[in-house]
Amino acid sequence: MEFSNVYFLGIGGIGMSALARFFLHEGKRVAGYDRTESPLCDRLAAEGAEIHYDESVDRIPEVFRDPAETIVVYTPAVPQDHAELVWFRGRGFRVEKRSQMLGHLSAGKFVMAVAGTHGKTTTSTLIAWLNRAACGTGSAFLGGISKNFDSNLVLGAGRRLAVEADEFDRSFLRLDPDVAVVTSADADHLDIYGTHEAVREAFSQFIGRIRPGGALVIKQGLDLKIDNPGIAVYRYSYDEPCDFYAKNVRLIEGGHYRYDLVTPDCVLADCTLGVPGWVNIENSVAAAAALWCAAKRDGGSFDPERIREALASFAGVKRRFEFYVNTPRQVYMDDYAHHPRELAAAITSVKRMFPGRRLTALFQPHLYTRTRDLYAEFAEALSHADEAVLLPIYPAREEPIEGVTSEMIASRVTVPCTVVAREELARHVERMATDVVVSFGAGNIDACCEALAAILSKRG
Known part of the structure; x- marks a missing residue:
């Protein structure tokens, strides 16, 4: 492509980071913003991307301020009034969604x-x-x-x-x-x-x-x-x-x-x-x-x-049926499931994998709107487990919606179910009698995986 620099708004997203990695491989200069630091961002930074985590036009590197040399790619999760997005648009930069860029690259x-x-x-x-x-x-x-x-x-x-x-x-x-x-x-x-x-x-x-x-x-x-x-x-x-x-x-x-x-x-x-x-x-x-x-x-x-x-020889995808502990006495897996049908399929699949064993599902709902629209279906899916523990809703790009909470799901689950703070999850599970444990969700529940694995591996 005719530009030398690619600036990403939401660079740490899984799809955005793949594009950023591609342009680094192509020898382009890459920089960008994300709301939170993550392992994906850390890897991109190690590969040469310049990344910051506060929404500020002042943090845009000087070399990326020339519209003749820079294209801007953003994820739809970035709000339209984001200060940096508004700045780029107001100065005549070529600004495209991630999907548009992927369409170009697939030509x-x-x-x-x-x-x-x-x-x-x-x-x-x-x-x-x-x-x-x-x-x-x-x-x-x-x-x-x-x-x-x-x-x-x-x-x-x-x-x-x-x-x-x-x-x-x-x-x-x-x-x-x-x-x-x-x-x-x-x-x-x-x-x-x-x-x-x-x-x-x-x-x-x-x-x-x-x-x-x-x-x-x-x-x-x-x-x-x-x-x-x-x-x-x-x-x-x-x-x-x-x-x-x-x-x-x-x-x-x-x-x-x-x-x-x-x-x-x-x-x-x-x-x-x-x-x-x-x-x-x-x-x-x-x-x-x-x-x-x-x-x-x-x-x-x-x-x-x-x-x-x-x-x-297929080794799978991280956070998709990923084993952390797998012994005859204790199993712990992590999975990205965040839609009711996906969650139900994953739970029934685990039950088939370990017939006759007791399954505890740990679930972090993702998005207030998805919870509002599908809370009954989530409760039905979680009821296929033997016990459930819910975390508060992970908001991602959304603001809270009054009355929409994880308790909406928990109140309809037909097996024992509790709601705990993410910071308390590992300690809560440590006090439970467990057999097969699976954590589910597309938010930041995976930040608990190492602590959960350390606790549960002692029971093997």
């Missing part, structure tokens, strides 16, 4: 995009790993830190580009996929969309952006409008017979599974995914389907043996 690529209100991070990361391990090709912009790549940015040979297509603020409508996967389209981000039907309409618009001759891989049973006849449409599921599914699924050691992966023209027998949980089998089916479709369209190969080996 000329063979885009493999994964959309869904849940499941998209693991599925897109699986696609990136299958591209690399089974096909030796591909780059990726991911919504989580891949354990195989130790990054949310993958740079590789060839035209394939795996991306997580985010529905927040309709960001995914900037992409034109060659292969699109849709994992789910549940009610979410209703503060933006208003209604579930508007969410579904946005996903239909995303499907409509698939390039002619491309392919859609969509979850079996998901009913969305598909108006582009020039694409191939395939259905996938966990174990329901359709175009792509798993059969002969059997639980093996450590919560892992062995299964046969069925495609339209072959069966990959005795697959073992490198991460546990039945929900990840479903994600692996979707990812393998995307690779199969890509091979039909870009001339690549779909080698069953190499796909099988790549599935086995």
